[in-house]
Amino acid sequence: MPQVNHHSFLPKALLCDLAASTSLSTSRILTREFEEFRVKATKRTKNRETSIEAPVVLYNGKSKALPSTGSVDAYDRIERNREDFSSDAKKTFLHFAVSERDLPLAYEIIRMGIILDFKDSEGVTPLFLAMGYLHALEQVLQTVSKPGFMKTVAPANRAGLEPEYVKQQIFVVTRIATLIIEQHGDVNASAFGKSVLSLAVEGSQWDLVELLLRHGARRLPASTFTYAVIGDKRRYVSALDRVKACKPRLERPCPCWSGKLLSQCHNRGEPVPYADDHLCGCGRRKTYGTCCGKKGIEVVEAWDEGDKWIMPTEIRKFPMNGPRHLDPSIREHFAAGMQRQHEVMQKTSPDMMKEVSKVLEKNKGDWIMKMLKLIERDEYMDPAFHFALNNTDFFPRPWVNVLSRVEGNTRMKEWNDQVDKFIANDMDPLHRPRREIEIEAKIGGHGGPLYRRCENEDCEKIELIDVEKLQQCGGCKLIFYCSKECQVAGWPSHKSVCRSGAHTAQLLDSQWAMEQVMGCMTAAAGMRA
Structure with missing residues (x-):
């Protein structure tokens, strides 16, 4: 059987059969080199580090x-x-x-x-x-x-x-x-x-x-x-x-090696939960059950007829901030909307998921802006943030403990490069100084603002400008202060939410506005016609 540091995608029953009938112990799948290839080639990102067909x-x-x-x-x-x-x-x-x-x-x-x-x-x-x-x-x-x-x-x-x-x-x-x-x-x-x-x-x-x-x-x-x-x-x-040719061709066994036909397994019309003992797919050398699955990131698999493979899909990558900041009149519908959204995603085919992703990747900033105008929150969307949103293929949201540090930094660079492009091309309708645009639109490797503000209400200091590094609250690890004095001053108002999970990570104003759109759409899905 494979050692614990080799994360084969094969079912245990098949591995036992292979061990009995062939030389499993000498197979390439148990080597360190193939494990490195496996991690890179099955990463759940748009641009994998290595193709499965790599020579x-x-x-x-x-x-x-x-x-x-x-x-x-x-x-x-x-x-x-x-x-x-x-x-x-x-x-x-x-x-x-x-x-x-x-x-x-x-x-x-x-x-x-x-x-x-x-x-x-x-x-x-x-x-x-x-x-x-x-x-x-x-x-x-x-x-x-x-x-x-x-x-x-x-x-x-x-x-x-x-x-x-x-x-x-x-x-x-x-x-x-x-x-x-x-x-x-x-x-x-x-x-x-x-x-x-x-x-x-x-x-x-x-x-x-x-x-x-x-x-x-x-x-x-x-x-x-x-x-x-x-x-x-x-x-x-x-x-x-x-021997007569079968028309249509004999049905394909499911390549997950469950022993079922593909039409009765990963192509039966509804996604299959990703196995806990499979390599996670986030880039870490851990199983899904001990990594992203443990963090509540749900992954399912279904047959992709276009590319002829079992495609893993994350149901929802980043937890939403919840209904606390939404209008009270729609807050009650938020939970029902989340459930409805989950049900729809479970039934969505990989081909449809790809089509939806293509639509979202193209000018999603414009789509968000239209929705913000409907709810009269469009003034919160910064033009540079809007531009970067249109020209990247992800939504910037706090992702600490969700993405690896490497992936977070990669997204930060991709996003901030677009902000720099916006500035270099003199696209700002307000003609603001570079630093002001960067403060309002750039993100850090953690997914929140690159230039975080001290969260004591009476302080206006900004990280990387007024102070080199903010200090993190040791309890919730979500609040940041410029000094011990500010932390003490802010404790009375922060005490009730510290460690309770009720506090949200610091957001750019544009990120907050984006959350409003997503929250409203989710709540609307939970309303009865």
């Missing part, structure tokens, strides 16, 4: 090229291709799983959402690679199974040539090929003048031949192939007559 490079430079013409056999090219993991080869971890006979890695990388038919630099897909490898292994098996062959091999070299060992290799590669076919890999992929079906037929892989035909492989004439064994041509013709 696997075992050595730099180009592989030894074979002549493009002449007597070189297609199978020589296929075998040379299988061994090529140079920086120019552009092979993925699914190619690597085939070449290294790493069945756990194949399950894992498919679960993570890899493109099944990703072609390397020579146009070879993982399924084509698997079929070519099986052809080569079948030839090896025929050779080592001949009477007296092992006597011709030095004892030190026999370990990898024992017929049972070769049969085990064939078993593993066959399972990987079967996985890819059942997951709707391209059964008509071709390269080097060969097709997936021709490799299966000429390699005498009859179970796979029938599976390919059922999944819609083109039914090539029997005269197309070179048969390895007498009688294979008859077997192929018989398979053509007996």
